[in-house]
Amino acid sequence: MWPKERHQRILSLLNNKSLVSANDLAEFLSVSRETVRRDLLELENSGLIDRVHGGAVLANKGDEAPFEKRKNVQTRAKQDIARKAVSLIKPGESIMVDAGTTTSAFGHYLAKLAGIMVVTNSIDIAQTIKASGADIDLILLGGQLTSDVPATYGELTLSEIQRFNVNLAFISPVAIDADKGVFSYALKEAEVAKAMISKASKSVILSDHSKIGETNRVRFAETNEINYLITDSRVKPEQLKPFEKTGVEIISEKSNKD
Known part of the structure; x- marks a missing residue:
């Protein structure tokens, strides 16, 4: 899977879940956690996401995902x-x-x-x-x-x-x-x-x-x-x-x- 395709899938998942962990993304994309970290860094540098708690949220949604959202993660x-x-x-x-x-x-x-x-x-x-x-x-x-x-x-x-x-x-x-x-x-x-x-x-x-x-x-x-x-x-x-x-x-x- 090409990086651009992974990035699209990550953004799509974040649109549905608000917050996802790096480990969950690695399983979802069938890649290593290091690959996910690189993808998240690129997306963050592009201003599309914010990396938090070993995972990511969409940019412009606050520094930390809301408590009730985080309760439904992991x-x-x-x-x-x-x-x-x-x-x-x-x-x-x-x-x-x-x-x-x-x-x-x-x-x-x-x-x-x-x-x-x-x-x-x-x-x-x-x-x-x-x-x-x-x-x-x-x-x-x-x-x-x-x-x-x-x-x-x-x-x-x-x-x-x-x-x-x-x-x-x-x-x-x-x-x-x-x-x-x-x-x-x-x-x-x-x-x-x-x-x-x-x-x-x-x-x-x-x-x-x-x-x-x-x-x-x-x-x-x-x-x-x-x-x-x-x-x-x-x-x-x-x-x-x-x-x-x-x-x-x-x-x-x-x-x-x-």
Whole structure:
């Protein structure tokens, strides 16, 4: 398939889905991820798309795809991650969870537990747990509503986080790289993630395969600050290999096979 034909197909797919990952494009086009990266770079240089989160959105649609759109991307991967993540929580433990589309999926699995404490800035997660009627000590952090993400941010949120000491912090970044660290798109999101990690005995990163080996705008943690990286079954062995010397415990079907 010639580059121009691939470019046409990429643009057509983006017109229908708003946001697609590089891995999904590679499968759709039957080419390598490196080929997709080159195609996306050419399309970005032409002003037709913006590269974000290891994938792309059409240009002139904002810097980051809307939260509700992102919830519908990599849904199977997010469910896969959520199932693995919930198994780390022991009865009676306390956890913090930040706001993100992956942690929103995680919230549905949290709602099946009982006897734990959940501290979150995510209104989406809080509503899911509340609606379930689960026996969970649920705390929604106060703060400002500043974007389309249904969550609280700002000085009040950061201040309230400091009041707690929890067993685990579950964080959903937009990118993680073994050498360069863990990233958010927005500063306000990075500040919350960093604060939650500082108040947890152990930190857990929930990241689908499309975000691994990528970087983004705001780093909130070094890789050696992370205890667990949970990803989905579509992650490639070469994506995980750089993490072997970081001390991070990787939880995925790929890592369990190796």
